Amino acid sequence: MWTYSTKYPIRRLEEIIGQTYDYIVVGGGTAGSAVASRLSEDPGTTVLLLERGSYCDNFKSKIPLASIASGSYAAPRMSTPEPGAGGRSVEILSAETLGGTSRMNGMIYTRGARAYYDRWSQNGEEWSWVNVEPSFKSVERTVSLHQTSNLESDVYPFLEWSANKLGLPSENNFNKPGSPTAGYFNFDLTIDPKGYRQSAFHAYLPKAIAIQRQTSLHICTDVVVSRLDLDPLCGLVRGVFVHPSGASNPKPHLISAKREIVLAAGAICSPQILQLSGIGSRPTLKSLGIPVVRDLRGVGSHLSDHPLIPISIEVPIEDSIQQLQDSFWQIIKHALLYLVAGRGWLKSALDRGIFFNTSHLNQETGILREPEVTPYSNKAEDLANAEIIILPIGTPPTKSPGKGLVSLQLCLLQPRSTGSIQVKSLDANESPQVKLNMMSDPEDREVARKALRFTLHLAELFVHRSGYPKASRIFHHPGNRNGDGWNENDWRSVSDACLDEYVQKNVVSSFHLTSSCRMASAEEGGVVDGQLRVHGFKNLRIADASVLPGVPPAHPMAAVYMVAERCADFIKKMWS
Numbered sequence: 102m103w104t105y106s107t108k109y110p111i112r113r114l115e116e117i118i119g120q121t122y123d124y125i126v127v128g129g130g131t132a133g134s135a136v137a138s139r140l141s142e143d144p145g146t147t148v149l150l151l152e153r154g155s156y157c158d159n160f161k162s163k164i165p166l167a168s169i170a171s172g173s174y175a176a177p178r179m180s181t182p183e184p185g186a187g188g189r190s191v192e193i194l195s196a197e198t199l200g201g202t203s204r205m206n207g208m209i210y211t212r213g214a215r216a217y218y219d220r221w222s223q224n225g226e227e228w229s230w231v232n233v234e235p236s237f238k239s240v241e242r243t244v245s246l247h248q249t250s251n252l253e254s255d256v257y258p259f260l261e262w263s264a265n266k267l268g269l270p271s272e273n274n275f276n277k278p279g280s281p282t283a284g285y286f287n288f289d290l291t292i293d294p295k296g297y298r299q300s301a302f303h304a305y306l307p308k309a310i311a312i313q314r315q316t317s318l319h320i321c322t323d324v325v326v327s328r329l330d331l332d333p334l335c336g337l338v339r340g341v342f343v344h345p346s347g348a349s350n351p352k353p354h355l356i357s358a359k360r361e362i363v364l365a366a367g368a369i370c371s372p373q374i375l376q377l378s379g380i381g382s383r384p385t386l387k388s389l390g391i392p393v394v395r396d397l398r399g400v401g402s403h404l405s406d407h408p409l410i411p412i413s414i415e416v417p418i419e420d421s422i423q424q425l426q427d428s429f430w431q432i433i434k435h436a437l438l439y440l441v442a443g444r445g446w447l448k449s450a451l452d453r454g455i456f457f458n459t460s461h462l463n464q465e466t467g468i469l470r471e472p473e474v475t476p477y478s479n480k481a482e483d484l485a486n487a488e489i490i491i492l493p494i495g496t497p498p499t500k501s502p503g504k505g506l507v508s509l510q511l512c513l514l515q516p517r518s519t520g521s522i523q524v525k526s527l528d529a530n531e532s533p534q535v536k537l538n539m540m541s542d543p544e545d546r547e548v549a550r551k552a553l554r555f556t557l558h559l560a561e562l563f564v565h566r567s568g569y570p571k572a573s574r575i576f577h578h579p580g581n582r583n584g585d586g587w588n589e590n591d592w593r594s595v596s597d598a599c600l601d602e603y604v605q606k607n608v609v610s611s612f613h614l615t616s617s618c619r620m621a622s623a624e625e626g627g628v629v630d631g632q633l634r635v636h637g638f639k640n641l642r643i644a645d646a647s648v649l650p651g652v653p654p655a656h657p658m659a660a661v662y663m664v665a666e667r668c669a670d671f672i673k674k675m676w677s
């Protein structure tokens with residue numbers, strides 16, 4: 102079928118009101134697109150996918166660099182004031198459109214180490230590596246992955262040398278079984294062979310599929326699911342109430358499901374929908390006058406995220422993406438490089454990262470301890486608890502115009518601090534309260550100190566020893582001395598108080614929110630069982646970042662896709 106002349110088949114709300122489907126998927130984001138696509142593979146079933154955002158598929162949204170953290174579908178929110186961030190509210194980004202946050206993320210695809218899944222499975226759930234690996238393979242047959250070899254900035258080999266000097270091996274593939282859990286990595290990015298961002302929308306619901314399945318798969322955008330139609334006595338969900346996005350005092354319309362409903366509205370909105378439906382902790386629901394259908398205290402609790410603390414190095418502007426801000430000709434040059442040769446800054450942004458475990462560092466030398474631990478260990482206690490994402494731009498880029506900056510974004514991978522999501526209004530258009538509670542656990546502060554010292558040590562090696570042939574200096578860092586005054590070995594002398602103050606002033610969210618409806622027993626504060634069913638309901642599942650038992654020690658998108666694939670498999674098995 103020739104699909105280019107035909108519009109993407111989007112249903113209007115009027116077309117679906119009063120209909121009954123086999124399956125309803127709520128949220129057409131990263132996981133929701135995958136679940137709807139897999140469930141609609143069987144032409145004998147009917148599937149409805151409901152998405153709050155609008156349909157959008159313009160050229161800019163496909164360009165990797167141009168679409169990171171931007172787009173008409175960006176949905177920024179602010180957290181509550183965070184004591185661990187000096188009382189600041191921090192920005193939380195996600196996207197509302199088909200493909201959800203996979204339309205604007207950094208595209209880094211990391212499965213996560215085997216030990217993370219084996220630990221997940223310790224509480225009796227079948228999510229160990231052998232169970233999840235086939236689903237990762239299904240994802241990777243659908244979502245194209247790409248590695249960048251031609252890097253635009255000269256800093257990379259010298260940062261790699263510095264990481265190696267600190268005991269971290271270089272590894273080309275983070276996702277290969279048997280790869281080290283600590284090292285300097287070349288990331289797999291979700292970019293297709295044409296050099297376009299490959300989001301969940303493009304991978305799982307491309308126009309050809311949407312057209313081919315349009316009688317059995319209905320995709321409806323610009324609608325908000327406000328609550329579920331529940332039958333608590335039978336433990337069933339019968340349908341969802343929807344209204345147009347953004348409408349004030351909207352009339353809710355019921356749409357029914359014969360078999361199952363899957364919530365895939367993300368770590369913020371899946372718990373919101375449950376709470377608005379009367380599933381949540383009794384005090385939260387009662388405070389808003391919501392009748393309690395099931396008292397499930399885990400709903401919205403245990404919210405996890407990776408705190409991110411940047412330091413930066415100043416380099417000549419040609420080694421930083423900031424050159425695009427500075428020169429119109431550079432924009433033209435890189436646009437041509439991208440369009441003609443499929444390379445350049447527009448394609449390459451977040452290509453390399455450094456993973457390490459702070460408890461493996463020798464506090465005297467600041468180097469990975471040998472031979473007691475090896476980066477190849479796959480024990481849960483040896484998993485990396487920190488990552489340095491190399492970002493060839495200052496953050497925020499607007500803060501230092503005209504400067505060439507490269508940031509080392511320190512990401513704490515195993516934070517113990519957890520926050521919460523709580524509805525604050527009966528209106529589903531209104532964002533719930535998001536409390537990250539970042540850096541509240543003393544252990545996170547201790548890990549941050551060690552990891553920051555390591556990051557400074559790495560930056561010092563790069564500036565003073567790596568042989569990087571251009572002028573460079575540590576630019577944004579803890580303490581008051583200016584960058585020129587930062588010398589070799591200063592990482593040793595920076596005080597705990599100084600590091601703590603730096604964290605408070607600079608920590609931000611990495612937008613890796615997970616675990617607000619986590620998989621665990623109800624007694625342990627869990628929301629879903631090992632088959633992703635909400636406790637107390639036979640046909641209500643959740644498949645998105647909210648079900649992960651804790652934020653993974655890796656970037657979460659791959660795990661979210663894997664959960665979506667498994668959810669579809671569970672449902673297909675159940676109804677076959």
Ligand SMILES: Cc1cc2nc3c(=O)[nH]c(=O)nc-3n(C[C@H](O)[C@H](O)[C@H](O)COP(=O)(O)OP(=O)(O)OC[C@H]3O[C@@H](n4cnc5c(N)ncnc54)[C@H](O)[C@@H]3O)c2cc1C
Nearest residue numbers: 128130131132153201202206207208209326646656657658
């Ligand atoms: C700027 C940024 C960079 C990131 N970089 C990376 C990275 O490089 N690698 C990585 O692994 N992870 C990254 N992440 C995180 C990753 O993208 C997310 O963890 C993942 O996409 C979450 O998927 P999800 O399906 O849970 O939610 P989403 O993809 O956010 O999907 C939820 C969908 O539900 C819809 N929805 C919500 N409420 C309703 C409702 N009431 N009714 C109907 N629809 C609703 C939303 O509009 C949205 O489309 C990044 C995130 C951001 C913001």
